[in-house]
Amino acid sequence: MTAEKIRAQDKLAARLFLILHDPFSGRCAVSPMALRCALVGAELAELILNRRVAMANDLIVPGEASAPGTDALSAFVVGAITRQPEPYPVPVWLAAIGDAVAELVAARLMEVGILVRTRSLIRRRGRFPAINLLAAAGPRVRLEYMVRTPDDADVASATCAALIDAVGAGRVLQGETSRRDLRRGLAAMTVMLSADLRSLVTSVEVAHASGALPPSLRLHLRSP
Numbered sequence: 001m002t003a004e005k006i007r008a009q010d011k012l013a014a015r016l017f018l019i020l021h022d023p024f025s026g027r028c029a030v031s032p033m034a035l036r037c038a039l040v041g042a043e044l045a046e047l048i049l050n051r052r053v054a055m056a057n058d059l060i061v062p063g064e065a066s067a068p069g070t071d072a073l074s075a076f077v078v079g080a081i082t083r084q085p086e087p088y089p090v091p092v093w094l095a096a097i098g099d100a101v102a103e104l105v106a107a108r109l110m111e112v113g114i115l116v117r118t119r120s121l122i123r124r125r126g127r128f129p130a131i132n133l134l135a136a137a138g139p140r141v142r143l144e145y146m147v148r149t150p151d152d153a154d155v156a157s158a159t160c161a162a163l164i165d166a167v168g169a170g171r172v173l174q175g176e177t178s179r180r181d182l183r184r185g186l187a188a189m190t191v192m193l194s195a196d197l198r199s200l201v202t203s204v205e206v207a208h209a210s211g212a213l214p215p216s217l218r219l220h221l222r223s224p
Helices: 002-012 012-019 033-047 072-080 090-111 131-148 157-165 179-190 194-210
Strands: 052-054 057-064
Touching: 002 057, 002 157, 012 033, 012 090, 012 131, 012 157, 033 052, 033 072, 033 090, 033 157, 033 194, 052 194, 057 072, 090 194, 131 157, 157 179, 157 194
Parallel strands: none
Antiparallel strands: 052 057
């Protein structure tokens, strides 16, 4: 696998996109809204881990100006956050940038040759079957292993697992594990999360459970 493909699929949002799509059929395991919630949550989590944004009283606020470098997706999200005259809570960001984030993640995974987009005259939703099965299946295989052995998990992987569970898709990580052991592993990984990450995951879970995101405000966004 090339370094470019490794960097592309190491993004938390890319990992979730690959895990939540069947590599053979390209079908998504969750609803479009759940996918948007998971992907925006994953990107915000990565930005929190890199200190580029933070949680303050349940609001997303800009982080350190000297934080680590960025990519196109992170640049878009950080730019959108820093251009606002006031901070907003996670559900607002899920609604405001969900479509753009999903498109950016899909476009990047297609650009590096991991997925391809297919469309049907009958189904309005696109599918994303893998053209590189090894790369596409890798994130799910690794995360399934960590759920079985949570002592080997890192914080980024624990965050991915928590977000997948938050949008009701924990079953995709079950593999050959029993349901009880799956829940035990997910719970053990959640303990690893910082207060900011737990707050983020809870916000995503509540937004998803509500069944509807708030109306998208007229935020100062720049096209990705």
